[in-house]
Amino acid sequence: MNLAAFLSLMDEDLRPQNSKIHLASWNGTEDPLDVYRAGRFEEWQAWQSKQNFGRESVVSLIRMPGKDRWLYAGSFVVAGCRWDPAEEMYKYALERRAKCTEFAGQLVVTFSRPGRQSYLNMESWASTIMVAEILPQRLSTGPFPGFKDVNISKVELDRIVEQHSESWHAALSSVAGVYLITETITDKLYVGSATGAGGIWQRWTEYSRTGHGGNIRLRDLVANGDKAKVAALRFSVLEIAAIETSVEQILKRESHWKNILRSRSCGLNAN
Numbered sequence: 429m430n431l432a433a434f435l436s437l438m439d440e441d442l443r444p445q446n447s448k449i450h451l452a453s454w455n456g457t458e459d460p461l462d463v464y465r466a467g468r469f470e471e472w473q474a475w476q477s478k479q480n481f482g483r484e485s486v487v488s489l490i491r492m493p494g495k496d497r498w499l500y501a502g503s504f505v506v507a508g509c510r511w512d513p514a515e516e517m518y519k520y521a522l523e524r525r526a527k528c529t530e531f532a533g534q535l536v537v538t539f540s541r542p543g544r545q546s547y548l549n550m551e552s553w554a555s556t557i558m559v560a561e562i563l564p565q566r567l568s569t570g571p572f573p574g575f576k577d578v579n580i581s582k583v584e585l586d587r588i589v590e591q592h593s594e595s596w597h598a599a600l601s602s603v604a605g606v607y608l609i610t611e612t613i614t615d616k617l618y619v620g621s622a623t624g625a626g627g628i629w630q631r632w633t634e635y636s637r638t639g640h641g642g643n644i645r646l647r648d649l650v651a652n653g654d655k656a657k658v659a660a661l662r663f664s665v666l667e668i669a670a671i672e673t674s675v676e677q678i679l680k681r682e683s684h685w686k687n688i689l690r691s692r693s694c695g696l697n698a699n
Contacts, residue, residue, distance in 0.1 A: 453546070470504075475518070604627050612660040613657050
């Protein structure tokens with residue numbers, strides 16, 4: 429079944445000929461999938477550099493990992509548009525189509541994007557956007573997945589810290605260890621460590637708050653206003669240790685990983 433037919437079962441008033449498809453993907457600063465997980469997608473989508481939503485409705489799809497996979501983020505009525513001179517952008521008033529919200533964040537479709545276009549007339553492509561699967565639950569950051577599976581963006585980290593997620597706090601504050609930060613635009617790596625009270629949670633909270641955690645080369649990114657590279661940071665755990673482990677032992681393991689990953693010569697470690 430194609431997406432247009434699927435949506436028409438929920439809301440017969442949503443007509444392809446009066447709708448725009450918004451293909452939301454990396455904009456040079458943020459990944460909209462991370463923005464969606466953080467609960468900011470509707471506000472993010474409302475700001476446009478041009479009057480891109482010149483129809484009655486907008487059907488929003490967010491690029492997912494994998495070939496031609498998109499997450500259905502919802503359908504919206506265009507209730508207005510104004511120019512904001514301060515931001516030098518258009519701000520759309522987008523209201524959710526209530527009948528089409530049930531599968532937002534769960535419905536995955538397949539669609540081969542035509543070039544770099546992000547705003548398509550729905551009737552021209554309706555028959556090629558096919559329903560692929562319905563996820564068991566709405567996409568979100570979710571509970572702590574286990575240390576081996578941690579791989580979160582800066583946006584996800586900010587949300588976890590802001591909401592003081594119980595499962596993430598309990599896990600990360602209970603261990604010391606060595607972690608990895610990947611700046612995904614250039615693929616440069618930073619190896620860091622956390623010791624003492626609060627463990628990795630305390631250390632990562634500093635990254636969420638400042639964007640650099642006091643690290644020299646990461647601090648340079650923030651000082652230079654390189655928001656895209658800060659937003660592109662991803663956090664993972666290389667190894668954990670008991671919270672009582674000595675600083676000397678943790679630093680020895682940190683140095684080991686710096687050597688293995690060459691994060692001094694080719695990455696973001698200054699020492």
